[in-house]
Amino acid sequence: xxxxxxxxxxxxxxxxxxxDGQPVGSRTLSRASGLDLxxxxxxNVMADLEELGLIASPHTSAGRIPTARGYxxxxxxxxxxxxDGLSPPKIxxxxxxxxxxxxxxxxxxxxxFVGVVMxxxxxxxxxxxxxxxxxxxxxxxxxxxxxxxxxNRVIFTEADYSQSQLxxxxxxxxxxxxxxAMELVRERLKSEVDVLRVEIASLMQAAVNVxxxxxxxxxxxxxxxxxxxxxxVSDFSSDMGNxxxxxxxxxxxxxxxxxLDISSQAEGVRIYIGGESQIVPFxxxxxxxxxxxxxxxxxxxxxxxxxxxxxxxRMIQIVDITSKLVxxxxxxxx
Numbered sequence: 374x375x376x377x378x379x380x381x382x383x384x385x386x387x388x389x390x391x392x393d394g395q396p397v398g399s400r401t402l403s404r405a406s407g408l409d410l411x412x413x414x415x416x417n418v419m420a421d422l423e424e425l426g427l428i429a430s431p432h433t434s435a436g437r438i439p440t441a442r443g444y445x446x447x448x449x450x451x452x453x454x455x456x457d458g459l460s461p462p463k464i465x466x467x468x469x470x471x472x473x474x475x476x477x478x479x480x481x482x483x484x485x486f487v488g489v490v491m492x493x494x495x496x497x498x499x500x501x502x503x504x505x506x507x508x509x510x511x512x513x514x515x516x517x518x519x520x521x522x523x524x525n526r527v528i529f530t531e532a533d534y535s536q537s538q539l540x541x542x543x544x545x546x547x548x549x550x551x552x553x554a555m556e557l558v559r560e561r562l563k564s565e566v567d568v569l570r571v572e573i574a575s576l577m578q579a580a581v582n583v584x585x586x587x588x589x590x591x592x593x594x595x596x597x598x599x600x601x602x603x604x605x606v607s608d609f610s611s612d613m614g615n616x617x618x619x620x621x622x623x624x625x626x627x628x629x630x631x632x633l634d635i636s637s638q639a640e641g642v643r644i645y646i647g648g649e650s651q652i653v654p655f656x657x658x659x660x661x662x663x664x665x666x667x668x669x670x671x672x673x674x675x676x677x678x679x680x681x682x683x684x685x686x687r688m689i690q691i692v693d694i695t696s697k698l699v700x701x702x703x704x705x706x707x
Contacts, residue, residue, distance in 0.1 A: 375425075382406055382418050383427060384451045387439045391682050394607055396436025441649040441656065444681060448644050454686045459483075461694060464702040469493055472702045473596050476675055476695055481599025483691045486606075486679030487623070488598045489660075491633040493672040493703070497555035502546050502580065504539035512539070514580045519552070526583040534576055542576050555581055595630045597623050608657055608680040615657045622655070633662060633674040640664075642689050642696075647681045657681055661688040663696040667703045675699060 375383070385406040386397045397405075399415040408415075419437055422428045427443035430436070439447065461483055464475050473490045480488025498519055505513040510533050516524045534542075550558045559581050562574060600623050603609045609616040622629065632645065632653065642663045648656030661683075662676030675696055677688050 375422075378408065378410075379418050379422060380451065381408065382415065383422055383439075383443060384447060386419075386422075386428060386437060387443060387447045387451075390438055391684055394682060396431055396438050398436040401436070441646045441681070444646045444659070445649055448646070448685050452686055452689075454689045459687075459690050459694060461691075461698065464695075464698045466702045469703060472699060473673075474598075476699045477596045477598035479698075480675060480677050480691060480695055481602060483695075484602075484677045484679060484683075484688060485599075486602050486677050486683065486688075487600055488675070489629055489633065489678055490596045490675040490699070491630060491673040492594045492596060493667060498552060499555065500551055502551075503543050504534075504576075504580070506534070506536060506539060509533050512576075514583055528579045528583050530576060530579055532575070538573060538576070542573050542580070545573070546577060546580070595626050595633060597626070597629070603679075606680050608682060612657075615655075618655055619658060622658070629678075632660060633676065642693050644685060644689075659683060659685075661685065661692045663692045665696040665699040665703070667700070669704075672703075 382402060386402055389397045389401060389405045399412040399419065402415055403410060403412060419428065423430060423437065426440055427446060428437040429440050431438060461479060464472055473492050477488040477490045499516050500519045501517040503515040505515065507513055510530050512528050514526045514528055562578055562581060600620065603616065603619055609619060642661060645653045645660040647653045647658040653660055657680060658678060659681045660676050660678050662674050664671045664674050666672065676692055
C-alpha cells in the first residue's frame with residue numbers, strides 16, 4: 374500500500390504528465406506537489422513507485438511517466454470529477470440514426486479526440502428456426518427474424534443427430550420460444566433441461582448460442598467521428614506506427630464494437646487504460662465509455678477514444694453527459 378506522501382506524488386506526476394506530455398523530474402514534481410521535500414527524498418519515493426510498476430523512466434530522459442498500472446490507480450482512487458462547467462448543446466429527438474451520428478460528432482467536438490457510439494441493437498428475437506444436417510455432427514441453423522431477415526450459421530456438435538431429432542428440436546423451439554429474446558430462451562432452456570431429452574437440449578443450447586451471436590452481429594454497428602483529431606495529438610503525430618495502429622482499429626471496428634458491447638453490461642462510466650489488458654491492446658490509446666438507454670433499457674454504449682495521456686476528469690464529464698442526452702433524445706418517442 375502507498376502512504377499518503379507517495380499517493381500525492383503519484384497524483385501530481387500523472388497530472389503534470391497529462392498536462393505537459395513530458396517526463397516529470399524530481400524538481401518539477403517538488404513544485405507541483407507542494408510538498409516541502411528535498412529532491413533526494415522525492416527521487417527515493419519515485420524509485421519506490423517505479424519498483425511497484427506505477428511509473429517508468431524513458432531511456433531518453435531522467436524524468437518519469439505513468440504506466441498503465443499507474444494510470445489505473447490514479448483514475449480509480451485519486452481522480453476527482455467536477456459535475457458542472459460543461460454545457461453541451463442538446464441532441465434533438467430525431468430518427469435514431471441521426472441521434473447516433475450527432476452524438477458521435479458531439480463527443481468528438483467536446484473531447485477533441487475520437488467519438489464512438491454503438492448503434493442500438495434490436496432484440497435478438499426469432500420467428501422461426503430450422504436445422505439442416507450437412508454432415509456428421511455438422512448442422513446448419515436457419516434463423517428467421519420477425520422482420521423476415523434470414524441468418525444461417527453452421528454449428529458443430531459432440532453428438533450426431535438424426536433428421537427426426539432435428540425436427541423435434543426445431544418444433545419445440547418454434548412452439549415454445551418463438552417471439553422471445555434469445556437471452557431469455559437460453560435461460561429458460563437451462564431450467565427446463567430436466568423435461569427435455571439431454572441430447573436434444575444440448576442441440577438447442579448450441580443453436581441458441583450461435584443464433585444470439587448471428588443476430589447481434591447483424592444488428593450491431595458503431596459510428597465513429599473525429600479520427601483526424603488524433604493527427605493533432607503529439608503522442609500520435611510524432612510516431613506514424615502508433616497512428617497507423619489507431620487508424621487500423623477504427624477501420625476494422627470489430628474490436629471497438631466488442632469493447633462497447635462489454636461496456637454496455639456495466640453501470641455508469643467505465644475507463645479502459647491502454648495496455649493494461651487485451652481489451653485495449655494498444656498502450657497509446659485509452660477509452661472512456663458509458664451505456665445509454667431507451668425508456669430505461671440499456672441498448673448501446675458510447676465513448677471517447679484518445680491518448681492514454683488524456684484529461685480523464687473532463688472525458689468522464691463529456692461521456693456521462695452525452696449518454697444522458699442520447700438517452701433523452703431516444704426515449705419516449707411517439
